Amino acid sequence: MKIAYFDCFAGASGDMILGTLVDAGVPLEVLKQELEKLNLSGFRLQAEKVQKKHLGATSITVSVEGNQPERHLTDIQQIIQRSHLSPNVKVKSIQIFQRLAQAEAKIHQTTPEKIHFHEVGAVDAIVDIVGAVIGLEYLNIQQLFVSAFPISHGFVDCAHGKLPLPAPATVELLKGFSLIPRDVEGELVTPTGAAILSTLAQPGQPLPEIILEKVGYGAGEKDFPFPNLLRMFIGVGGAKQENYFA
Numbered sequence: 001m002k003i004a005y006f007d008c009f010a011g012a013s014g015d016m017i018l019g020t021l022v023d024a025g026v027p028l029e030v031l032k033q034e035l036e037k038l039n040l041s042g043f044r045l046q047a048e049k050v051q052k053k054h055l056g057a058t059s060i061t062v063s064v065e066g067n068q069p070e071r072h073l074t075d076i077q078q079i080i081q082r083s084h085l086s087p088n089v090k091v092k093s094i095q096i097f098q099r100l101a102q103a104e105a106k107i108h109q110t111t112p113e114k115i116h117f118h119e120v121g122a123v124d125a126i127v128d129i130v131g132a133v134i135g136l137e138y139l140n141i142q143q144l145f146v147s148a149f150p151i152s153h154g155f156v157d158c159a160h161g162k163l164p165l166p167a168p169a170t171v172e173l174l175k176g177f178s179l180i181p182r183d184v185e186g187e188l189v190t191p192t193g194a195a196i197l198s199t200l201a202q203p204g205q206p207l208p209e210i211i212l213e214k215v216g217y218g219a220g221e222k223d224f225p226f227p228n229l230l231r232m233f234i235g236v237g238g239a240k241q242e243n244y245f246a
Helices: 014-023 028-038 073-081 087-107 123-138 168-173 191-200
Strands: 002-007 043-052 055-064 143-146 149-153 155-158 161-164 179-185 210-219 229-237
Touching: 014 028, 014 055, 014 123, 014 191, 014 210, 014 229, 028 043, 028 123, 043 123, 055 123, 073 087, 073 123, 087 123, 087 168, 087 191, 123 191, 143 191, 168 191
Parallel strands: 002 143, 055 210, 149 179
Antiparallel strands: 002 229, 043 055, 155 161, 210 229
């Protein structure tokens, strides 16, 4: 069974997840071709080889043209359902957005249907979430695990104003997962990254036993005292396990 393990020693975000997938062998052109099936315009996907503290990685940038509208969960569901993506990509992508909407609804004391996706609902976040599922399907990942998540401190500016870190939605999404405090100011785990990994992955402490085949590194935008990278191990499990991802 093909297993992937996300090692979040510096956190996780949507673009970092895409970076690890491309670094591990998902062709950028495949991502672009599949994302075109969403019938969304006004964005461009770029990949660049970079270094973080002298470690090589892939950086993914989603450039969006113009202002993007606020979207409700039903708007995003319709975009995905009407696309020509594979059934598995549709189902998993919608599950991630549903989980994200539930987390936002709980912290704002409303319902998932009434949540406005601001920056999270913009084209770049849709690309991050759907692109992550596309990449995992391309690599034929059948079971997904994630390490403990590092928790930083400080504040972040968003559509709701200045919020404490980790962002309230991130905290809600990471219930049931291991957390490790990091004495660093700045956002390490974003709501999008938390939504993707908490929906698709099982907690994996320590790394499950695998025969290692590939390693991918995805770069974050910011610079910290440590390499701002997300690392993914891909290998074959030594024993039969339930196909969790499919």
